[in-house]
Amino acid sequence: MLDIHDIRTSKALVIQRLQKRHFNNAAESVERLLVLDQQRKTAQLSVDSTAAQLNLLTKQIGQLMQQGKREEVALVREQTTTLKIAMKTLVPQLQACEKALQHALYELPNLPNAEVPEGKSSADNELVYQSSQVPINNAAQLPHWELARQYDLVDFELGNKITGAGFPVYKGRGARLQRALVNFFLDEAQHAGYEEIQPPIVVNEASAHGTGQLPDKEGQMYQLKDTTFYLIPTAEVPLTNLYRGDILSQTVLPIKNVAYTPCFRREAGSWGTHVRGLNRLHQFDKVELVQIALPEKSYGALQEMCAYVRYLLEKLELPYRVLKLCGGDLGFTAAFTYDLEVWAVGQQRWLEVSSISNFEAYQTHRMQLRYRDEHHRTQFPHTLNGSALALPRIVAALLENNQTASGIRIPPILHPYTGFKTIA
RNA sequence: GGAGAGGUGGGUGAGUGGCUUAAACCAGCAGUUUGCUAAACUGCCGUGCUCUUUUGUACCGGGGGUUCGAAUCCCCCCCUCUCCGCCA
Numbered sequence: 001m002l003d004i005h006d007i008r009t010s011k012a013l014v015i016q017r018l019q020k021r022h023f024n025n026a027a028e029s030v031e032r033l034l035v036l037d038q039q040r041k042t043a044q045l046s047v048d049s050t051a052a053q054l055n056l057l058t059k060q061i062g063q064l065m066q067q068g069k070r071e072e073v074a075l076v077r078e079q080t081t082t083l084k085i086a087m088k089t090l091v092p093q094l095q096a097c098e099k100a101l102q103h104a105l106y107e108l109p110n111l112p113n114a115e116v117p118e119g120k121s122s123a124d125n126e127l128v129y130q131s132s133q134v135p136i137n138n139a140a141q142l143p144h145w146e147l148a149r150q151y152d153l154v155d156f157e158l159g160n161k162i163t164g165a166g167f168p169v170y171k172g173r174g175a176r177l178q179r180a181l182v183n184f185f186l187d188e189a190q191h192a193g194y195e196e197i198q199p200p201i202v203v204n205e206a207s208a209h210g211t212g213q214l215p216d217k218e219g220q221m222y223q224l225k226d227t228t229f230y231l232i233p234t235a236e237v238p239l240t241n242l243y244r245g246d247i248l249s250q251t252v253l254p255i256k257n258v259a260y261t262p263c264f265r266r267e268a269g270s271w272g273t274h275v276r277g278l279n280r281l282h283q284f285d286k287v288e289l290v291q292i293a294l295p296e297k298s299y300g301a302l303q304e305m306c307a308y309v310r311y312l313l314e315k316l317e318l319p320y321r322v323l324k325l326c327g328g329d330l331g332f333t334a335a336f337t338y339d340l341e342v343w344a345v346g347q348q349r350w351l352e353v354s355s356i357s358n359f360e361a362y363q364t365h366r367m368q369l370r371y372r373d374e375h376h377r378t379q380f381p382h383t384l385n386g387s388a389l390a391l392p393r394i395v396a397a398l399l400e401n402n403q404t405a406s407g408i409r410i411p412p413i414l415h416p417y418t419g420f421k422t423i424a
Numbered sequence: 425g426g427a428g429a430g431g432u433g434g435g436u437g438a439g440u441g442g443c444u445u446a447a448a449c450c451a452g453c454a455g456u457u458u459g460c461u462a463a464a465c466u467g468c469c470g471u472g473c474u475c476u477u478u479u480g481u482a483c484c485g486g487g488g489g490u491u492c493g494a495a496u497c498c499c500c501c502c503c504u505c506u507c508c509g510c511c512a
Contacts, residue, residue, distance in 0.1 A: 040473095041473090041474080044473060044474070044481085044482095045474075045480095045481095047481080047482090048473085048474075048480060048481040048482085049480075049481085051480085051481060051482080052479095052480055052481070054492085054493090055480095055481085055493090057492070057493095058442075058492055058493045059442075059443095059493085060492090061442085061492050061493070062442045062443085062492085062493070063442090065442085065492095066442090073492080076492075077492050078492095079492090080492050080493090081492085084492085098473095247434090247470095247471085249452090368471090368472095376453080376469095378471085
């Protein structure tokens, strides 16, 4: 959520930034917001001043009662009635104004940072880095779903039977490989200074609100029947909401948390081509990093997170590239995002395995997460998160890129975790 | 699933209709003093809106009601805890 104060004071900049992400009717939305804000202010003032008069009279009555001046009490009571009647219309007016303003604020996405490249779609994202050796398919190299079947690592049909499409069953060395990756990612994150958290994978509405999944985007989440609980689409939701509503001491920043969780996504409407095998699932595993940082240090933290995820990919010996998302491709709540993609030789495709974003103060405004600065004032810290990493596509790339005539080679860094060096 | 208790400021916890933003204690912050593995004393110490400030106003789980006036009385809802049952 954007800060209404900022919108008030730097309207032109807000509009310009919203246009950068190709947000429809940016100028109109902002103008409407300012009108709503003004209405809210006016309503607030009339409520407050009426309440002030009422409180004054009420106090008088108390005093007069003690002095036993009955007839004067009756007189003052008369006056309160008119004010009370006025309040009956003023208060709902104010509430309506507040609600309208709140809703309008929720509808505005975050402002892209100044460094975000111009562009409309994923085609306009800026290539920041690409591994020098990107293998070309030699026609004998299979996509991972073939390999998964050949070595009996993932059973998609069994998943269909138990649950449905997008819920694969990992078996034997496939399951072991998953667990190895989770442990590898968690161990590395700990070394990089992240505290491990095991959060609930079911969250309430307030949490879904805090990180921006609600309102309006409930289509991406599974809701538990007869409840207002949701299965998390990413550990970002419970991790960031750990601090919802808190006023932190500046000295605890930056907070660095990591969690492994399964993630659940309905992906309503996006089912179809290009989603074969492990490419897009309803349930998948992910290790997620979250940082809460001082505003002036958040972009340093973003660079640090990006460097860390690149380190992981290099340890896994996967060819990858780094993209800076353009304004039009940026997620609703993000101010700046790096996408990391690995090359899957069997499919001749780049697969997104990590998205590292700085949300600046957008989420902290929403969840009223603040810290106290050296002048004892409350300020909004920045939140960041990034996958480190999303499992299924890493598995897909490992299988495809490391396939040989004699089996699938496991990168050495994982050997202590898998207990095997090849899948043959 | 059955029964009961309770939700007050960072924590503990007083407060049963006006003098309560709310006692007291702890924690925290600032300072003074002594000196030593800390203590004593003094002051400050909730958040939002309004906003240069003051003032004003709202908030004692949420919503509604009674009243000139509600943390306090009434109704509904939510949540937490305890005991029993079942159970990983």
